[in-house]
Amino acid sequence: MPLSLHEALLNPKTLRELQLNPKTFKFRQAVELKVAGESSAFMNFRPDPAMEGRSIMGGPVGNLVSYLARALNFTWYPVRPADATFGSKMPNGSWSGVMGLVNRGEADMGYGPLLMSLERSEGVDFGDTLMFFNFKVMSGRGSPEMNPWGFLYPLTPLVWLGLFAALVCVWLSSVLLLNHALRSSWFDRVVGQFTIHIRVLLRQDLPKRFSHGREMALVGSWMMVTMIVVMGYSSTLVSLLAARNIPQPIQSLSDLVQSDNVVILKPNSGSTTYVLPTMGFGEMAGNSLRILFDDLPLPQQSSTSGIYKELGDLRHKNRMAFIKSKDRGTAIDTLVREGHHSLYDVDFSLANLISDDFSIMGRCDFYLSRESSLASPASVGVTPGSPILPALNHRIHNVLAAGLFDYWLGQAIRNSTVCRKAPNTITVRAPLSLKVCWGMFTVWGVGLLLALLTFSLEIVVANAFAGRAPPSSGNVE
Template identity: 35%
Template sequence: MEKALVIATVTLKLVMFSACKRSLLPALSLDSNEVAEGERKASEAVREVLSVASDSRCLSIIVGDGDPSVATLLLLRELSWCVSVVVVSDDPAALLTFCERSLKSQFIVWSTRLLVVTHLSTQELSHLHESLSKMNAMVMTLRHDRKQTSCSFYVHMPYSPAGEETLQVASWGSLHGLVLRGDLPLFPEKFTRLRHRAKIVVAAEEYPPHAFVLLLGGTDGRGQPRFTITGPMVKLLEILATSMNFTYTYVRPPDGAWGAKQPDGSFSGMVGMLSRKEADIGLGPFGVSASRAEVVDYTSFIVIDYARIIGGRGRAEVDPWGFLLPLAPEVWLGVAVMTALAMATAAVLTGLSERFSAGRRSAGLCFGVVRVLLIQDTKVLPERRWERVLLAGWMIVTLVTVKSYAGNLMSLLAVRHIPQPYQSVRDVLDDASCTMIWETNNAYIQYMNSLTSGTFYEVAEAGRNGRIIYKRSTDFMEAVETLVRRGDHVLMVEDLTARVFLGQDVSSTGRCDFYLSREVFLPFIFAMTGQKNSPLVPALNRRIRAVTESGLYDHWMQGAIPNSTTCANAPSKITVNTTLGLSNLWLMFAILLGGHAISLIVLLLETFWNKMK
């Protein structure tokens, strides 16, 4: 199978070369035999270059004047394992059109090797520099005379100063063959380490704990506030800049957003800046989404994070139902069942008695079971030994239960309950008085607005009904300190970012005034971004993987979250050493008064019934 593929590829190369001979030598005054010889030697030069620089399994597509459209070539590339493209033309306008359309349509990507074969000089191809410098491309210039055919191979270097746009990497002659020039190979990795120190524009915004914006005071030349960025992402960027040989400047998005698709198809925030080529790299990290991938390229992932709810911890409150807490619900149920069983047993045994009527005596013994449960006295006749045995067993069960209850109750009366009502998205949706805070124009909002059903569709609907406040990431801390602390707002944010806010609150107040929900939701992969089809992205990927796989980025991130674990598992119940007050016992008094009220009503009904009889 592999041999057949190689043979088919080589055959395709030869066929397409012969089909494009018409455009190689259009302007030379040589006879037909010399033209054919020059074409043959030029074809040998191209084949030798492709054999050295390309995998033998790669499909070679040769394009000349009047050849298939870019859409057809794009289909060929998508169906091929790898592709080498040879463009044969002496028309500067045609070459420019091909390069621009290839980049726009993604026919030429960095993995595709492009060889431009032409008689034009490098000066005549200067208008192609911007396009060719972004491609894995070489230019092969042909020269013919009556003795030999010679070729020179040039590479357009990215970010090069004026006058140094091209660099010769090889030459070929019919007498000496292919000879490399300098230290660069054929189709060099121009972006692995930039030959010329580049100036990169980096779009960045505050995103704790990954990036923090520090205002320096004053304004820059454009009248914007002077600032700098710190944090783990900046440390990663410094490694990338040093190893790839570039400098960088920051630019912040005017709307302070990461970027989401707008109704007109454009993108807001930093994603929009990259799509408009106002920046080269997006620092982020950005949540990976299909809509953003339409206009930007993502690097290797940096971190995986998920959203959580930040809520304000309520003040310590006394639980009025605390008197029920000493026994578990199943114990209360067991006591009720055993009481009913004891009363039923007493009724059955009394009914079988020969000396007393079942009605009068069973009622007395049944009430005796209840009196024992309530630690009251009861009377049993001496001759009724079976009643003594029954009540003795019941007294033992009651004694253990009541003593256990009393001991635990004294401890639990000192417990204070700290409300943490919102533990899931459903809890927030069910409370119409609670308002959510989300970041404006981010991947979460884009995702929720695209849904037609489910929990997060309900969240989007709640936002359309006014229950969502959209904030910039730089305004989150203020929102936490004011709105969330009140208790009627919650902040929906990534787990790592939430821990930063909790840590900062502990550092400033010494208390745990906020809590994180038990439920996590909306997991996202986060990465840096680059312009669509930017060759910078593959070069960044190798270095980013090295940093993340070594655990270095996680180490930086942990250092950027002080006191991150102090309130991670803060208790929802605390104990205090204080006297018992009405706030601890009011519900028990309420039950007592309720019982008295009910007994009074029953007494009145009984009196009324007796008079009626």
């Protein structure tokens, strides 16, 4: 029967060899270690067909532990915490989850990999850094949308302003070049010239011929400018009408806080304890999340200012929920996909969820924020004071130097690059609907309304002046 790690280290010769030669140490007796972990993107569990009640750990962490077992000559089996979390420090000083199993000696080492922090270092001894965690926000990609005001986008605001300024300059110049000997009022000449240049801009015919070369040169130059601008506008507008934008508004924690989305966290994890030190857990209840606090008072968050405090304050607005790692697949399918929830977690775990969803659905329904946060080291944790840690560190260095762990991570994610840079603009061929064109019709309707108001005002003003005009001599008796 294999010895436990504690029993093996009671042998003075074994302990001395482990302490003096950790780089080359191997167990000379049959030793069986208990390795704590919980289902995540880094490890998975399946029943052990050879031994009832036990599981087999797979994934990148499973490969790492198997390598360590061969290098140190021990056998192992995984143990999982009852609360299905990686663990945090409780108000009474004890530890939950994987951290608790290792801290109490119920497991010889624990993996997540576990996010390293000052608080967690009180519960376990951490090995050398295995990898760095970067946290991102995962949200549902919206449905393709067409901006009804897209007809304004072919030209930038500066170009629109420049075009209007050029129209005013050409109009004023043409007014100055007019033949003032013409028998028409000054108002008619000014309005007439403005109408001419508007007709040129709208590619309509000119109402008269120009007799002077200076007028022809001015109108010709204006016609060339408007032709280039209008042709460029028309071609760009055709492209924009065929494009549909897929909204991806949440690109940072600030965007998440300012949105209406509910943020989903893992209970009793490293990231959760940074925002809220001790929280309960969430469980699925139909299509919603019910938040439980384990009969504990609502805790004070560790961050007292900045974006993490704002994130923690979302719990006061009913915009915070918790799910266990094993329930994430159900949560993203019923909540995140709908667009009103966002998941905050390690980027590798989120990429794994997106990859698995693409393998099932055949499309990219989710996206990750461009901004990452909470960059933190992660590694293995062992029981405080365990002498096996230096030997583990040497083997971990070998794995990292050979690139094996990165290779295992890459193999763990199927279709890892398909949705990484999915386009947020797609091209479609479909008839234009009123939903797409209502912006243009709004401008047209406002123009007609202004024309009607102007026409009515002209009638009112004309009648008012006609009533004040003195009677003609022919009407006096």
